[in-house]
Amino acid sequence: MFKKILVANRGEIALRVIRTCKEMGIKTVAVYSTADAESLHVRFADEAVCIGPPASSESYLKMSNIIAAAEITNADAIHPGYGFLSENAKFSNLCEEHKIKFIGATGRMIDQMGDKANAKATMKAAGVPCVPGSDGIIADFEQCKKVALETGYPVMLKASAGGGGKGMRAVWKPEDLKNAWDSARQESKAAFGNDDMYMEKLIEEPRHIEIQIVGDAYGKACHLSERDCSVQRRHQKLTEETPSPFMTDELREAMGNAAVKAAEYINYEGAGTIEFLVDKHRNFYFMEMNTRIQVEHPITEEVINYDLIREQILVAAGVPISGKNYYPQMHSIECRINAEDPYNGFRPAPGRVTTFHAPGGHGVRMDTHVYAGYMIPPNYDSMIAKLIVTAQTREEAINKMKRALDEFVIEGIKTTIPFHRQLMDHPDYVAGNYTTKFMENFEMK
Structure with missing residues (x-):
């Protein structure tokens, strides 16, 4: 097992990885730009290294600085989180050259699946339905x-x-x-x-439904069922849920089997997601593969009681998976809380958080790096928190999310909390009757 993992990311995902590492008895190294010096991931890691100025190109995307930080701290592995260098084949190969384990896909797999046209050809060869x-x-x-x-x-x-x-x-x-x-x-x-x-x-009335998979170094893969990510704005996901209200047992089985077939065909190692478009007749088509952990991974964890970050680390260390497929036992919804003004075209709204009160209670999870007094920099993605609720049924989960959103207090900046609160009352959302076109007709009140 690894002795020390450098987390090559920032914000809530860096903190999320650090937490699991601590539970596994693994030392952690945080890297940060000067804009992130006060972020919680820096505070809670065992060590922290500044890797550059605020611009991503000079810090979180600067491969040489990250490799240098790993070498001076004697980290034997790097977890890239999502975004930044998580799907960069050159960086994965660079880690291998420096004998540092990249906790993610190999450069070959990233190249194979990162280019969408190549990925589609590969999936066709694997026998996975393609558009x-x-x-x-x-x-x-x-x-x-x-x-x-x-x-x-x-x-x-x-x-x-x-x-x-x-x-x-x-x-x-x-x-x-x-x-x-x-x-x-x-x-x-x-x-x-x-x-x-x-x-x-062009798939009409499409749903965006993805299947979480995990593969090991021995050619075996399993799926952890689906997430419905159809509520999107400009192709950016706003909220996700599992199980999908559109799913049937037969469709879940077929999509799960296709995702496992895809992963095993390329000998995929690590956590990944096979993303599908599903039409109104429940025909599904391969869209793309994400060779990394997803923003929305917590909802899968909640409904099957499974730590995906831990599994990533175990697989990277050479531990075989069980090969068992997992199916949702409960219902979970995630709302991405962004520093944006939903009443003004979702315009980014960085600034200082003056008041921060996180909701709590049974079945409520909050993944965030934000606190009262924290300055949200304008240099990065505007997501500042993920609010996840889990309940026995979808109706209970929606009601729990309403209550949690009502409890959630962030002052000093604009956030998307009001949008999510209105979404939870929207009749089409409540009925599970939504597609990727849902936001085209949504208006804030």
């Missing part, structure tokens, strides 16, 4: 027109190196294709330095 569309990268606009006709409108153009909704365009009729092609490529080039595009059939 109809182009076979890999589209060479030019002439081929784009041909693939669109073969696939049938509506279609979705996607950036091969994409993420966060950038480089994506829905096209409903042929005369709009050229403009969508040009603008998507320009956006992708600006965001990722790469304008390669591929095309998929």
Whole structure:
């Protein structure tokens, strides 16, 4: 087992990893930018190393600084959390070169699944259902027109190196294709330095449902059931729940089996997520794989009583998994609390937190690095807390979330708490009748 793990991240996920390490008797090293000097992950780690100024490119994304921090503190492993370098093949390989265990996917696996067009080809070969569309990268606009006709409108153009909704365009009729092609490529080039595009059939009334998987170093994988992530704004998830209100036992079994098949086909090692689009007829299609821990992992932990961070560390240390699949025993909902103003287009709202009171009680979990007096920097993602509730039924979970949101007090900044409180009363959400298009018609009151 590892003696010391460096956590190459910040905020709530860094604190989350540190907590499990402490429970396992493993020493921890926090890294931080000058903007994060007062963050709780710095305070609760055994050691802390400043790795640069506030800009991510000069701190949390600066591979040489992180490797140096691991070497001077004699860390024998690095946990990357999510975001930043968690799905960076070069960094995974760099850790291997320096004989530091990267607690995550190998560089080969990240390369194989990180590029969406390659991932789709791999999943097709594995026998996992994929959305109809182009076979890999589209060479030019002439081929784009041909693939669109073969696939049938509506279609979705996607950036091969994409993420966060950038480089994506829905096209409903042929005369709009050229403009969508040009603008998507320009956006992708600006965001990722790469304008390669591929095309998929546009799935109407889609649900975004993902399957949590874990694979070990011996070729074995299991699934930990699903999470419904369909409530999104600009392709960014706002809330998640498990089990999905749209799921049936048959669909859960089929999607779980497909996810395990995908993981074992690539000999996947570690925790990961196979993400699917599910149409209104409950046909499901592979969308992408995240080769890391997910923001929303706590809801899975709560319904099956399972520490995913601990499992990541065990797998990285060479411990085999049981191979048993897990199914939700309760119902859990997560609300992402962001420092944003929901009454003003969800505009980011960094600043100093003057008052902070976290909700509590049975079945309430709070993952956060924020406290009264903490200064939320403008340099990073605006998520400042995750509020997770767990109950016997979905109705009980919604009522518990309402109560917890009413108890949650953050002053000094704007947050998305009012949005989540209204969401919990929305008739379509309460009925479980929502898709990825839900937020297009949602208005704050």
